[in-house]
Amino acid sequence: MSSTSINPAETSSQRVFREDVLLFINGCFAATSQGGFFRREGVQRLGIEFLHAYMRFGYRRVYALTLAAGINDFNTALIIRMLLAHPRESEHHPQENALITEALRRLPPQRVYRLFKELRERRVNNRRTRAVMRRYVEERGRQEFDAVKYRAGLTSAVRHARLPLPPELGAFLFQGKKQKQYESPLLESWRAAHYAQDAMYRLPYTVAEGFAEKHGVPRKVFLKKIAPQLTKTERERLGRSAGKLGVDVGGDLSRMPLLKLASYVLSFSMEERAKRGAEIDAAFHSAAARVAGHRTSGGTVALVLDDSYSTLGGRATRQRPLALALGVHYLLHASYATVRSHWLHGPAGPYPFFVRPRGQTNLAASLLTALEGEPDIVFVVSDGWENDPPGATAATLELFSQLKRSCLFVHANPVFDGERFEPRKLSPLMATLGVREPEDLLTSLAYARFAMGRDSALELEARLEKSAQSFLAGAGR
Amino acid sequence: MKQVVADWTPELRGLELGHAQVWGAVRLVPVIRPQTLHGLRLHKQVVQQTAAVSIDEGHYVSFVPHGYVLRWEDEQDGNASEGAALGTVMTTKSRLDSADFAPLRVVHGQVHRMVKRTKQGLRFLPLHLAMEGFLTYQFGGPSRLFSEYSQDVIRRGLSPRVEWSMRGRSVPDLEDALRIFEIHPNQVGVLLFVGDEFYSAFVVPHADDYRALHRDLLSDFFADTLIYHALGYPNVPDWQVETSGEEVKSLADIRGFLARTEREWGEFHRGLADQFFGRPHRAKERYRLGSFSLRQLLPSFDPKVDNHIGECILGGDGTLAYLKSYRLSAAQSRRAYLLQQLASVDWDLGACATLFRSTPAEFIRRLEKAGFGYLLKPHVLAEAMRAMRSNTRGR
Numbered sequence: 001m002s003s004t005s006i007n008p009a010e011t012s013s014q015r016v017f018r019e020d021v022l023l024f025i026n027g028c029f030a031a032t033s034q035g036g037f038f039r040r041e042g043v044q045r046l047g048i049e050f051l052h053a054y055m056r057f058g059y060r061r062v063y064a065l066t067l068a069a070g071i072n073d074f075n076t077a078l079i080i081r082m083l084l085a086h087p088r089e090s091e092h093h094p095q096e097n098a099l100i101t102e103a104l105r106r107l108p109p110q111r112v113y114r115l116f117k118e119l120r121e122r123r124v125n126n127r128r129t130r131a132v133m134r135r136y137v138e139e140r141g142r143q144e145f146d147a148v149k150y151r152a153g154l155t156s157a158v159r160h161a162r163l164p165l166p167p168e169l170g171a172f173l174f175q176g177k178k179q180k181q182y183e184s185p186l187l188e189s190w191r192a193a194h195y196a197q198d199a200m201y202r203l204p205y206t207v208a209e210g211f212a213e214k215h216g217v218p219r220k221v222f223l224k225k226i227a228p229q230l231t232k233t234e235r236e237r238l239g240r241s242a243g244k245l246g247v248d249v250g251g252d253l254s255r256m257p258l259l260k261l262a263s264y265v266l267s268f269s270m271e272e273r274a275k276r277g278a279e280i281d282a283a284f285h286s287a288a289a290r291v292a293g294h295r296t297s298g299g300t301v302a303l304v305l306d307d308s309y310s311t312l313g314g315r316a317t318r319q320r321p322l323a324l325a326l327g328v329h330y331l332l333h334a335s336y337a338t339v340r341s342h343w344l345h346g347p348a349g350p351y352p353f354f355v356r357p358r359g360q361t362n363l364a365a366s367l368l369t370a371l372e373g374e375p376d377i378v379f380v381v382s383d384g385w386e387n388d389p390p391g392a393t394a395a396t397l398e399l400f401s402q403l404k405r406s407c408l409f410v411h412a413n414p415v416f417d418g419e420r421f422e423p424r425k426l427s428p429l430m431a432t433l434g435v436r437e438p439e440d441l442l443t444s445l446a447y448a449r450f451a452m453g454r455d456s457a458l459e460l461e462a463r464l465e466k467s468a469q470s471f472l473a474g475a476g477r
Numbered sequence: 478m479k480q481v482v483a484d485w486t487p488e489l490r491g492l493e494l495g496h497a498q499v500w501g502a503v504r505l506v507p508v509i510r511p512q513t514l515h516g517l518r519l520h521k522q523v524v525q526q527t528a529a530v531s532i533d534e535g536h537y538v539s540f541v542p543h544g545y546v547l548r549w550e551d552e553q554d555g556n557a558s559e560g561a562a563l564g565t566v567m568t569t570k571s572r573l574d575s576a577d578f579a580p581l582r583v584v585h586g587q588v589h590r591m592v593k594r595t596k597q598g599l600r601f602l603p604l605h606l607a608m609e610g611f612l613t614y615q616f617g618g619p620s621r622l623f624s625e626y627s628q629d630v631i632r633r634g635l636s637p638r639v640e641w642s643m644r645g646r647s648v649p650d651l652e653d654a655l656r657i658f659e660i661h662p663n664q665v666g667v668l669l670f671v672g673d674e675f676y677s678a679f680v681v682p683h684a685d686d687y688r689a690l691h692r693d694l695l696s697d698f699f700a701d702t703l704i705y706h707a708l709g710y711p712n713v714p715d716w717q718v719e720t721s722g723e724e725v726k727s728l729a730d731i732r733g734f735l736a737r738t739e740r741e742w743g744e745f746h747r748g749l750a751d752q753f754f755g756r757p758h759r760a761k762e763r764y765r766l767g768s769f770s771l772r773q774l775l776p777s778f779d780p781k782v783d784n785h786i787g788e789c790i791l792g793g794d795g796t797l798a799y800l801k802s803y804r805l806s807a808a809q810s811r812r813a814y815l816l817q818q819l820a821s822v823d824w825d826l827g828a829c830a831t832l833f834r835s836t837p838a839e840f841i842r843r844l845e846k847a848g849f850g851y852l853l854k855p856h857v858l859a860e861a862m863r864a865m866r867s868n869t870r871g872r
Contacts, residue, residue: 360495
């Protein structure tokens with residue numbers, strides 16, 4: 001389905017296999033059902049679902065192995081749904097089951113319960129599905145907490161898979177506040193929160209928020225009292241809106257992961273960025289260092305970072321492509337000794353996070369400037385929509401290959417194009433990787449070698465097998 | 478006001494063309510101003526109302542989506558030093574909301590003047606100036622008293638003269654094309670192609686003005702043929718740079734190649750719009766603003782080619798400060814052409830029929846089909862129709 005370089009040692013069926021698998025893995029790193037700048041949600045969703053159906057039908061075993069390749073949560077959930085919904089095609093049940101169980105364990109619970117709800121809506125109710133759901137709920141072992149926080153999700157799963165429950169939990173899920181009293185303090189707090197304000201501050205934030213509305217508690221009072229219950233992500237998310245009300249919920253920039261930090265900082269006004277410049281910069285450096293570790297690789301690296309208007313992203317993914325570019329900038333500065341960044345238009349202030357999505361996409365000009373530094377690797381971070389002029393990057397690389405200089409070109413693209421079933425490419429001479437988070441770059445870089453035809457289909461399969469083994473070995477943790 | 482009429486071939490003096498951006502049927506070519514133009518700014522006024530627009534010879538009724546306010550400085554003006562900075566000053570939101578910039582309050586049926594000097598500057602209704610020129614073309618009616626023409630026409634000229642067009646919002650793909658368009662840092666305008674036919678040029682004095690007015694193309698009006706082109710050619714090609722056997726020895730060569738490609742494509746895109754930029758137009762000066770002059774453009778109405786009407790503002794040195802053009806549909810240019818031919822023989826129907834190598838009856842039928850039946854007395858029209866019918870039967 002895609003065109004990559006040809007490895008002479010391969011048969012044509014192996015090449016088709018390699019290309020299909022890489023196309024799929026690439027999609028799985030980048031795609032979600034969220035709409036982007038150019039394509040609406042529907043197109044994205046149709047595109048990625050088709051790709052999943054195609055892979056599931058054609059390469060069932062590899063399709064299941066992809067669960068271990070480090071792909072994003074959306075695609076993990078989709079693969080599990082597809083595998084469970086079509087049980088008969090498979091001859092590798094034991095391995096598949098192990099992969100599904102482990103993948104579920106690593107998914108955030110809200111995604112798992114959403115997946116269970118989808119299975120119910122699609123009437124997927126075979127023996128294996130029920131067993132998977134039962135095992136998940138048993139092994140998670142926080143049934144009371146889940147019953148309160150993910151009440152609808154757990155109820156739906158219990159109904160669908162007929163899960164056995166302790167008697168009190170059954171009463172909680174299906175009778176709720178009609179029950180006079182609960183033994184468990186958490187369940188009792190939930191019941192009491194219907195009538196007494198104090199009780200709600202012992203509940204998780206998202207549940208308590210509903211009760212606060214019900215009791216008409218002012219936001220400021222509520223936030224102050226609920227603060228101890230907040231999770232780390234909730235603290236980060238609420239940090240600024242709570243700060244405006246004069247409440248400190250203890251959100252801390254320095255512990256945010258790269259992409260989240262980048263998206264968060266890009267939502268600041270220029271004045272705020274300027275005011276907190278040093279703090280933000282330090283947070284970026286520590287986030288990048290956490291991912292890169294202490295090792296830095298040699299070699300000269302050039303970065304071409306797209307900050308054109310289209311990096312504004314879609315409505316659900318505001319400035320995501322720009323945030324990725326910013327994250328990659330900090331990550332690679334932390335992982336390589338010599339790195340030079342080339343923004344298309346450039347930040348409007350002293351730090352890189354002063355960038356804003358503006359102007360046309362003139363990648364070729366920046367690429368040429370980057371090449372003048374004689375780098376060993378060039379990373380391009382862009383959504384792949386080049387317009388000044390279109391095709392100039394491809395032409396530049398084609399001409400550059402005449403100069404007989406060695407340089408590796410990698411294009412990281414955060415946007416999955418539902419109409420093409422893959423992230424948009426810039427040039428056949430450049431490996432295009434679907435990258436959703438800066439951290440993924442290092443993972444998917446390993447697959448770039450296959451995309452350029454340097455390693456064969458057999459090695460690719462062996463690699464997937466190996467990553468599955470280490471994935472499953474982590475199961476005991 | 479003394480009006481200067483001269484022939485002028487539209488040109489993009491002081492401007493460059495960027496690379497087209499394509500979406501569906503729509504191709505948008507950015508117009509870039511490398512040197513900031515000082516002393517003239519354009520602002521928007523929301524009107525959004527059906528209103529009468531007063532013109533020299535009466536008034537006309539039209540939907541008016543928006544108006545523009547021009548601000549300029551006189552070169553002789555003593556305050557020019559402060560004013561010179563105006564070219565780079567963005568108006569803040571609060572100033573826009575202040576009384577100074579208050580949107581026009583239009584009472585239904587209120588009469589607008591096409592160009593009106595106000596405290597804020599010169600207000601004018603975009604494209605309506607061009608449209609006015611088109612509608613009032615030969616508006617006076619017959620210059621000699623022929624008995625065929627109806628009494629109304631003799632007394633009042635061609636009034637009412639009606640043309641219709643469609644709003645940009647109803648053009649497929651245009652809204653998306655404008656939404657995803659990546660505005661260049663010093664872009665001041667755009668050339669609009671639909672189905673690879675040139676439809677409109679839009680240039681403003683300053684890059685910030687353009688950024689504010691970018692989506693205004695949606696409120697502009699266009700000839701109805703545009704929608705056929707949009708539906709007939711739903712996907713125009715997005716031309717890619719081709720290396721075609723180019724040989725290079727260094728990075729500088731590659732840079733040279735790209736620069737050359739850019740120049741060639743600029744030429745190419747300008748060439749695509751040659752129906753407008755390559756043809757002399759009758760330019761009528763409507764207003765002088767300091768060293769700038771506001772002109773109304775009328776084409777030759779040759780029915781064999783595309784005709785564009787427009788309005789523009791030129792600086793003292795011929796720099797194009799403002800331009801908005803409208804492509805007439807074939808029917809619209811045909812109507813103007815008929816009037817032109819009639820006027821050229823002093824409205825003598827018989828002589829004009831000879832010009833068209835037809836009988837008077839055939840020519841009258843032609844007038845009627847073009848929508849000018851109301852110019853003639855009913856019995857003249859009926860007689861011509863009868864003659865045509867018996868003629869057909871006779872064959």
